[in-house]
Amino acid sequence: MGPDFQLFLQQLLNGLTIGMVYALIALGYTMVYGIIQLINFAHGEIFMVGAYLGLTAIGIAALLGAAVPWWAVIIFVFLFAAAGSALLGGLIEKTAYKPLRGSPKLTALITSIGVSFFLQNAVMLIYGAREQNVPEILPAKQWDVAGISISLIQLVIFGVSVSLMVFLTWFIKNTRMGKAMRALSENPEAARLVGIPVNRVIRTTFMMGSALASVAGVLFALNYGSVNFHDGYLAGLKAFTAAVFGGIGSIPGAMLGGILLGVFEGLGAGYLSSEWKDVFAFLILVIVLIFKPSGMLGENVPEKV
Amino acid sequence: MLELKHVYTRYGKVECLKGISLQINRGEIVALLGANGAGKTTVLKTISGLIHPATGEVLLDGKSIVAKTPEEIVRLGIAHVPEGRKIFQRLNVLENLELGAFVRNDTHEIQKDLEQIFSIFPLLKRRLKQKAGTLSGGEQQMLAIGRGLMSRPSILLLDEPSLGLAPILVSSIFKMIDQVHQQGKTILLVEQNARMALKIASRAYVLEIGQIAMEGRAEDLQDNPVVQDAYLGGG
Ligand SMILES: Nc1ncnc2c1ncn2[C@@H]1O[C@H](COP(=O)(O)OP(=O)(O)O)[C@@H](O)[C@H]1O
Numbered sequence: 076m077g078p079d080f081q082l083f084l085q086q087l088l089n090g091l092t093i094g095m096v097y098a099l100i101a102l103g104y105t106m107v108y109g110i111i112q113l114i115n116f117a118h119g120e121i122f123m124v125g126a127y128l129g130l131t132a133i134g135i136a137a138l139l140g141a142a143v144p145w146w147a148v149i150i151f152v153f154l155f156a157a158a159g160s161a162l163l164g165g166l167i168e169k170t171a172y173k174p175l176r177g178s179p180k181l182t183a184l185i186t187s188i189g190v191s192f193f194l195q196n197a198v199m200l201i202y203g204a205r206e207q208n209v210p211e212i213l214p215a216k217q218w219d220v221a222g223i224s225i226s227l228i229q230l231v232i233f234g235v236s237v238s239l240m241v242f243l244t245w246f247i248k249n250t251r252m253g254k255a256m257r258a259l260s261e262n263p264e265a266a267r268l269v270g271i272p273v274n275r276v277i278r279t280t281f282m283m284g285s286a287l288a289s290v291a292g293v294l295f296a297l298n299y300g301s302v303n304f305h306d307g308y309l310a311g312l313k314a315f316t317a318a319v320f321g322g323i324g325s326i327p328g329a330m331l332g333g334i335l336l337g338v339f340e341g342l343g344a345g346y347l348s349s350e351w352k353d354v355f356a357f358l359i360l361v362i363v364l365i366f367k368p369s370g371m372l373g374e375n376v377p378e379k380v
Numbered sequence: 381m382l383e384l385k386h387v388y389t390r391y392g393k394v395e396c397l398k399g400i401s402l403q404i405n406r407g408e409i410v411a412l413l414g415a416n417g418a419g420k421t422t423v424l425k426t427i428s429g430l431i432h433p434a435t436g437e438v439l440l441d442g443k444s445i446v447a448k449t450p451e452e453i454v455r456l457g458i459a460h461v462p463e464g465r466k467i468f469q470r471l472n473v474l475e476n477l478e479l480g481a482f483v484r485n486d487t488h489e490i491q492k493d494l495e496q497i498f499s500i501f502p503l504l505k506r507r508l509k510q511k512a513g514t515l516s517g518g519e520q521q522m523l524a525i526g527r528g529l530m531s532r533p534s535i536l537l538l539d540e541p542s543l544g545l546a547p548i549l550v551s552s553i554f555k556m557i558d559q560v561h562q563q564g565k566t567i568l569l570v571e572q573n574a575r576m577a578l579k580i581a582s583r584a585y586v587l588e589i590g591q592i593a594m595e596g597r598a599e600d601l602q603d604n605p606v607v608q609d610a611y612l613g614g615g
């Protein structure tokens with residue numbers, strides 16, 4: 076295997092890794108959009124809050140001493156961040172968006188931008204404006220497979236992300252709540268008529284999306300070793316791009332969009348210039364919006380009468 | 381068992397129902413006729429809780445349901461099969477039917493009701509795993525009615541079940557509605573196809589721009605020259 080091909084595979088792997096993170100965040104955008112047609116711009120901030128909650132959980136775990144194995148710490152950190160963000164997401168829905176139901180879409184959209192600023196500032200006040208280092212809780216393991224290096228954190232990112240995506244797919248397809256979500260996203264009036272508790276389903280959607288974004292936040296923090304209160308902005312915008320790319324409202328679309336965006340970025344950084352990697356996302360966004368606004372897997376269901 | 385008393389319903393400032401009073405007794409099929417825009421759909425939406433009236437009462441077995449949510453009203457035994465079917469197109473047939481039973485958790489009885497629905501609409505049984513959006517118009521209407529029945533209602537509100545169906549299908553849909561009735565359901569049937577509706581109904585109301593213009597036994601309305609002129613194409 077030549078070095079060219081190795082570079083390709085390495086960048087592909089790195090791209091897939093970050094793509095998984097984008098996909099997890101994109102899921103929240105797409106689920107909320109699918110159910111109430113709101114582009115929740117505060118969603119990127121939930122990702123950032125998740126990273127900080129992870130940091131807090133690492134701090135709590137450290138108080139327990141070195142007796143706890145690393146994998147148990149990791150599990151605790153994920154659960155802590157996911158639970159905290161789910162509660163936060165539910166609370167935001169209840170206080171900021173629910174009162175606006177029935178008012179013009181733009182009102183909720185602007186509100187979400189407001190919520191976004193609120194969360195950034197709240198985190199800045201609580202944790203400080205400076206970048207925070209994330210202690211290394213994973214052993215710094217790295218493997219060399221045919222000249223490509225794979226780290227333990229990459230494996231964790233793959234394992235956690237893929238499991239969550241498989242779980243979510245199963246959940247949406249098979250559970251009562253999942254079916255209610257699909258029904259509501261397709262036809263709110265019919266959903267109300269069969270007795271689906273619309274408010275509870277919307278709340279649950281926000282909570283699940285938030286939990287997924289916060290897990291992504293923790294993975295991101297562990298991968299880069301630091302967090303900052305405005306990390307949510309860029310990641311959120313990229314994940315939003317991924318959701319649109321895949322077809323906003325489509326769950327498999329968000330997964331595919333996120334992963335592909337990560338791959339483009341990885342390859343772009345490897346072959347063109349890493350300084351330009353953040354531009355690819357927006358290039359894709361513009362191209363998709365011009366040529367195929369419904370995205371790759373977006374369904375063009377005829378307008379409801 | 382179901383009664384509307386002086387119901388006024390508005391969309392914003394536009395008054396759409398202007399003092400509707402009507403009554404449906406247990407076991408009846410009552411037809412609600414009227415031209416496009418008369419307010420028929422609004423009557424059904426007011427009953428099922430999608431819209432709340434400005435004033436007036438909706439009584440189920442003498443108790444007011446006027447402030448209740450659609451979810452509560454389904455639980456009380458009223459199922460509204462909406463105009464234009466509004467089935468969940470991306471879900472399969474079985475999932476649509478299951479969602480019809482969303483407010484129930486008596487799994488065993490749900491299974492029984494499913495079988496009963498298949499006995500009326502055998503076509504659905506052969507399409508269980510098919511996406512509802514791929515069904516023909518007639519099949520979609522059967523599914524919509526089946527989904528409504530899955531909540532095990534005592535009263536079924538049907539909004540223009542024959543709308544957009546080929547003539548042969550229209551008569552088979554009406555036969556099925558009659559079968560549903562014979563299995564013990566009370567039905568409020570909104571129709572523009574007055575001829576067919578009056579055939580299976582025992583009584584009917586005629587709605588004109590938000591008010592009841594006429595009411596009576598179905599046979600009498602069928603013979604009424606005014607009704608014949610306006611709704612039966614000159615008889
Ligand atoms: N959501 C709505 N907002 C405003 N006006 C409406 C709405 N729905 C119906 N209307 C108006 O109310 C009147 C009655 O409508 P509807 O109940 O749908 O009549 P029908 O079912 O008899 O055709 C019509 O004039 C219609 O334009």
Ligand SMILES: [Mg+2]
Nearest residue numbers: 420421422463
């Ligand atoms: Mg109508």
